[in-house]
Amino acid sequence: MAAHSPLVMAEDDAAAKDKDVEKIAVVGSRAAPRSVGESPVPVDIIGSEEFAKQGNSDMLNMLSTLVPSFNVNTQPISDAATLIRPANLRGLGPDQTLVLVNGKRRHRASVISFLGGGLADGSQGPDISVIPSAAIKQVEVLRDGAAAQYGSDAIAGVMNFELKDDADGGMLEAKWGQHYEGDGAAEQVAGNIGLPLTQNGSANFSFEYKSSDPTDRSVQRGDAAALIAAGNTAIADPAQIWGSPEIKDDLKLFANLKLDLGNEKEAYGFGNYAKREVEGGFYYRNPTNRSGVYNGPEVNVGGTVYDTLLVGDMTPDDAAGCPIVRLDANGIPIASDLAVVTADPNCWTFAELFPGGFTPRFGGIVTDSSIVGGVKGKLVEEVFFDFSTSYGRNEAAFAINNTVNASMGADSPTSFKPGTYVQSEVGVNFDVYREFAVGFYEPLVLAGGVEWRQDTFEVKAGDPASYEIGVLADQGFGIGSNGFPGFKPEAAGVFSRSNLSFYSDVSAWVTEQLMLTGAVRYEDFTDFGNTTNWKVSGLYKVTDALSLRAAAGTGFRAPTVGQTKVLNVTTAFGVNGLEDQATLPPDNPISVLKGGKPLKPEESDNYSFGAVLDLGTTHVSLDMYRIDVSDRLSQTSPLTLSEDDIQTLLDMGIRDALSYSSILFFTNDFDTKTTGADLVVSQDVDIGTGQSKLSLLLNYNKTEVSADPLTTNIDDVKIKTLEENLPKTRGSVTFNHSEESWRGLVRLNYFGSWWEVDDDYDITTGMNEGSKVLVDVELGYQLTSQLEVSVGAQNLFDTYPGLNPYGDSVGAKYPTTSPYGFNGGYYYIRAVYTF
Template sequence: MSNPLSSGSIALTLIVTSFHSIPASLANESTAQTERIAVVGTRALPRSVDDSPVPIDIIDAEEFERQGSTDMDAMLTTVVPSYNVNAQPISDGATLVRPANLRGLSPDSTLVLVNGKRRHRAAVITFLGGGISDGAQATDVSVIPAIALKQVEVLRDGAAAQYGSDAIAGVINFVLKDADSGGRIEARYGQYYEGDGDTLNLAANLGLPLSEQGFINLSAEYKTADATSRSIQRDDAADLINAGNSAVANPAQVWGSPAIDRDIKLFVNAGLALSENSDAYLFGNWAERTATGGFYFRNPNTRGGVFSGDGGDTLLVGDLSDGMNGNCPVVPIVDQIPDPDALAQVAANPDCFTFYQRFPGGFTPSFGGDMLDLSLTAGVKGEWANGLYYDFSAGAGRNEVDFFIENTVNASMGPNSPTRFKPGRYVQIENGVNADFSYPMDTWVFSFGGEYRKETFEIYAGDPASWTIGPLASQGFSIGSNGFPGFQPRDQGSHSRENIALYTDIEKSVDDTLLLAAALRYEDYQSFGDTINGKLSALWDLSERFKLRGSVNTGFRAPTVGQENVRNVTTQFSATGLQDQATLPPTNPIAMQKGGKPLEPEESFSYTLGAVATLGDLYVTFDYYHIEVQDRISQTSPLTLTDDEIQALLNQGILDASSFSSVRYFTNDFDTTTQGVDLVANYRLSSGWGDTSFALAYNWNQTEVTDFNPANISDTKVRLLEQNLPRHKGNLSANHRIGDYDGLLRLNYFGEYFEDHLDSEIFPIEGEAAWTVDAELRYHMADGVSAAIGAQNLLDQRADEHPWQGIAGARYPATAPVGINGGFYYLRLSYDF
């Protein structure tokens, strides 16, 4: 730069440099200087940035490479201690796009960027998310292949005043590779110790020149993963078998990871120098995958609306005759077995029908979705003659999920019901335009800009069989594809919202030891009005070895268009068995009768205080954070519907309401205070035995629900919000290299947690703390070829088995931080060129 700042304001220099238009033709020359620049802040090796007033972690691509998992959520939870993700084996849409939590907050409280630009959220809304993630609609980071990444930057601080909505917990920025030559080809195969979950991953990256002044970097990944099962036989299924029912599967219900088919990811990142002082850039992706998971077992004696209408005393027999005069017999169930003589009479009468004839062992639906993700961002940035840096960009993103459910029925259709349904599709579309400017003035940096965004959520109706009201509905048979009824034509539609934002940032190097920064952002939303948020931060160099940093900020999270408008019916466990629970828009008359009202944004106040120490080869950062969030958005607990309320739904034209037992809606209905500590330490050691690096990363996090409406939020949900995530989480790793060999050993710790098993509020689980070990040995051969063998959870650590296993057949707690699948070994072969 022509105007370098004083030595005490390195952070300012680097921030301005990140706005400066480096010629795209030089982007592949990843020198130490360019690698130290982070879009969300500054960068200093090895992990955390010490010249930033707020805590930022830089995670190099190699940290993702050296893991057994290839799922981005799972990889992040290994390297970012305050990042948590659960298995979600039977959780409707959450099985397809797993919710993840940063610093103890909901998934959609973390803003995701790619190359510094806002990433669109997923179409999936997490209706079942273990309490803390219930109702969240977040970004699907699993569509990002690790091989496309140059680094990942994690801003562990509230940043709504800088980036807008969703940045209450922090910001994760995925920086794409920008080399114009060379590349990498990688093949990986792995399997769990139990012999299932076979995973094959093929990935490639290629850098190409784009004329003499640019680059185009291409990445691709293909993956398949078999399902896993960590199940035991359910008690009710075992009782059926003991009673003589040989048609019941063993296990009747599977708890495990879903099967992943055709998981294809493509990313492109390109840049071109238009002149000495301006660059054009473009990046985008295309991804698709199919995921199939399990659902709850439908007992052939007791499942209401399909097999029985009286809790299992008799079978539900449908009369197919026009005048319901088929004289169908009553089929009593005695000692777990329907009376064979009465059942034979049903079979002999063409006017009578029972699903027991088709599914004598009951059935367990398989639920899944075909997912598609697209994005494209383009822009131009550079420096004008007056020294003003600019960045103009426009982006569009689309995420959609087309649901399917198999091995189930629309009971109201009787014998004419198919067993595979397409219940409908959710689509999330986001478009945005940005203009960003920055102007350095001696020891000042003045930044400002504006943003326009449009967010659209679309619902498409399912195939008619998934929602139609069949002729047996009036006889007590349930309506719609059992387990996930289809979206009806009246439910489909497109809902949009626009917003505009203006912001300004000022940073000042007071002297060689003090950096001050301030940010202010104004946003105006079409649905609920405007909001203003601010941030102050500072970095104080006490000495060359020790620094203090801190920030204070206000923030907000706007309700998503999906949360404002979605309709959904899901099957959940309860004290009386499986029940269909409807999620309605908060402005629906029935929701409003239960207390629903238009959603408002969440509002937050937070502060951090930390220290950075560099003691020779030892580097340590310690940061305390405190986050208060008011009017948090979530789903209410299930609210029982009275007969009058069900009739009111029927009068609205919701003709399947007769099968609803309760209703939920999105609401601003509770406040929380979250506090925690992040500790990061790195140490490097060189000797005649090779080079060794040690890394410690630890997080303590505590959430307290400070206010809630007991009519909507139950005590169990309060406890889930406070204790479902482990309070303590961390890892200690050692990397050692000597000659052509290098090894990795990582020790992971997960603290105690609480689970409301089956989302039922009647089966509490007190989860114990656990340790796991990861290990890898890699050999570097000639000509860029390397081979590695490794294991995640080397010692096959499992969560403690819980006392409610027989209720639904889950051997381990579904939300156990240590996971449910156990040890996983893998082989990896790569070629760098």
């Protein structure tokens, strides 16, 4: 018997028939959907009502509350990860969990998370946030590797989002909330309606529209405060904002259609369209020492050594030259020097445009769409089939404002469109299965199929000003939009690969107590060859109440086309402090010089063993697992470029190499071992009146990195981040009670201790944060049979992580990768009308 999720068991069997929760899982087998009670691997089913009992309006945040081993960070200053936040299951990368919708593979997002809080750096997973909770009937979480059934990415597990398919009825929802601090206000309206599609079909439509204000949990940076004290009044307070980004016009549409074709066949189709604009903060550019913009050479005047501003000659061919601008002991430009430069139209310093420095605002517009269509049913007598085709597309059009292309000097704009990433995927599936009477307790089910997929990653060049090599490029000024240089035409292109796979799946109740399953999959990719993976699992009923289960298998994750071909420059903390880091393709000559090699698939070995106890009103499951991943794919640690390296780049015609402090590239450079356990307990509680349920979810997860520092390009900081940035222990205790017209919920969320690297990228001085418990509450009242109003609070007692000991230098009041965020308490009100 599989694990009974307490979220599923919250309703008794009679009530469940009237709900849209089904104890039937699509994931875990290529055969017919089976009851979770007959699954030899743990499958949790989360019903739609569990998503409704939350103030969160983002699918990622909702899942992190309901699935303890699922983690997502706020991503306050995270480059492209600000647009599409990465999430982690069982401490593995975001692209090591396979996401399905209605049992069909969901396409990846176009964004590669170059700054993903450490653990997710370099990942390219799907954008789960485009799925509105109003469209969800249930979410199935398969907590086991399943690459033998589904192919690439299913190392940590599988999440399947089943869409509502009702032919009548619907709901409308309005929600508003904000943080205790008075910021981050979010407004949302959502709805769902089911309509008949002929006599035996359905057309179900869902929408969601929301907006969310930014938050600010910053302190004034020490360098900015010192300049203000010295007399520079042009600096903002705070100079740099750490907080959740602003989300504008977030629209999500989903449709799910089914049509009975007769003769035991059904046509189906579903798809989505989503669009949102996101804008977040970036790092402050100090007006005295920011290289490539402000920081000039030291000069000796009359025996006194001065720091200077970087001054550019806009007409270098006239040989007239420009005077220097000295800085006083406090870093303030000497007024008389600055006046001379300002008065000369041929000379330029960015102190004229941004005398207090500047902080770019980074974001963009994310557009996501997909369509899936197919036919399933009886092919011939006793043979069932499912044929489908799919297309998915995700586009991220980047924008950066309040910044400059320093090499253009006085001619630089302050807003740029640095380019666009596009990920598109096409898939064709044909699955069949049949039952055979072979003398077992139940017929043997044999399934198989073939799948063809094509993945395409496209890079579109930015506007010319975002990458232009301006007149000041040879005078020490940086090239491209500062903070996120635009994609140059030579970096743009369309890159594709395809793969063909064949797979088989067999399962049977051999005896009344013993169920066995097996699967094998062969997959051939056009870029790196083929791979074969297998899985076996079994379930044994010791008694009617106690079952044991176990599984073993292999898995893999193919490097994405984007990880193979992408070129990007971003600003991040490294060994030299804040620096421009270039991510290059692994076959770039400089990457090869630093050890870059062609990418190959990650490979995994998965093992799990568990027990399930079902005593009617008490359900307990305990599952232990181990996931070994070899040749794990990630970005390298920042690799400092020497003067010779930079000269090599210049000789190759890469003139903006002077702006690079270090490079990174994708590499299969280390192995990891992840061990853990999941405990799930659900208990009906009799308190004398109404209905009550107590649920416990607990996950322990430990990752160990195996890497030889003499042969790899990841350093101790990267290793420690992979091992300790997420809590090893996470859990929740939830109490639900309903009585007559009202209901209540109290949830305790536990987060174990974790570690975050400091701004100096120093392993010896990082932040060690202790464990915390956050409390969520909600109270709902049924005003009429169709209208319910609820109020609630998440993080009721306004719990924060400890103060950031390095906040003075980076401007962040709290650790930025906190697994429970750093925005504090959030309260909300919601009204739902059903019909």
